[in-house]
Amino acid sequence: MASTQESGGKRQIGGELIIPALALGFTLYYISTVINSPWSAQLNAFLVGSVLILLVLVFFGLALREVLLGRATLGVSGLLAPYDILARRLGFMAISLGYLVVIHWLGFTLTTFVFLAASMLLLGGGRRPVLCVSAAAVMATVAFGVFVLLFEKRFPKGPIEQLVQALT
Structure with missing residues (x-):
């Protein structure tokens, strides 16, 4: 422990x-x-x-x-330590809650992309933004392919899901 x-x-x-x-x-x-x-x-x-x-x-x-x-x-006084990254932790919590709030409007794929990109940029201190956004795009695309197309899970549909549905 x-x-x-x-x-x-x-x-x-x-x-x-x-x-x-x-x-x-x-x-x-x-x-x-x-x-x-x-x-x-x-x-x-x-x-x-x-x-x-x-x-x-x-x-x-x-x-x-x-x-x-x-x-x-059973003390918890050190739970928030180290304090120098507390702002990032709170920001990550806000991004996570934001994901749950906006997924119904932006849909699964776009919300997942925004969540992943924002999380990586926040936790990485804004370093290597092109890599963060590219990795988020790849992961969101794979998630779309696996969960929406392959397993046919019914996640909230946004512009990306509607576009793919219109094209197929």
Whole structure:
């Protein structure tokens, strides 16, 4: 377990428990939503969900052991450290939330491209913009080809999906 050291030598592991707790909650929610679905969806949810639940419970057990042995605390004061990249983290969260907001208008492919390009530019400090935009274009195109064309997933349609549909 990676952690932040407290002044007393104990590691702060409270922040490490956030994502596993959210994963556990989401898994339980997902399993509850497929109860009335076809058996294949139920089987997939059960198999993947049970493995994830097992791993999260093992992780929680290891964390509890560290706390009980006095080697760690459930502190989260170092969760935001290092502070010099806090603005980038918050920007990435804003970009991620923006993706969810605008995907219904821009469609899957264009929103994915904008998200990937903006994320790479932000997290890379604006360095190599041509590479960031090119990589985002390739990844969005591959995502379109795999999910929309190959697997025929019904993502929100935007101008790119409508153009491809009109051309085919």
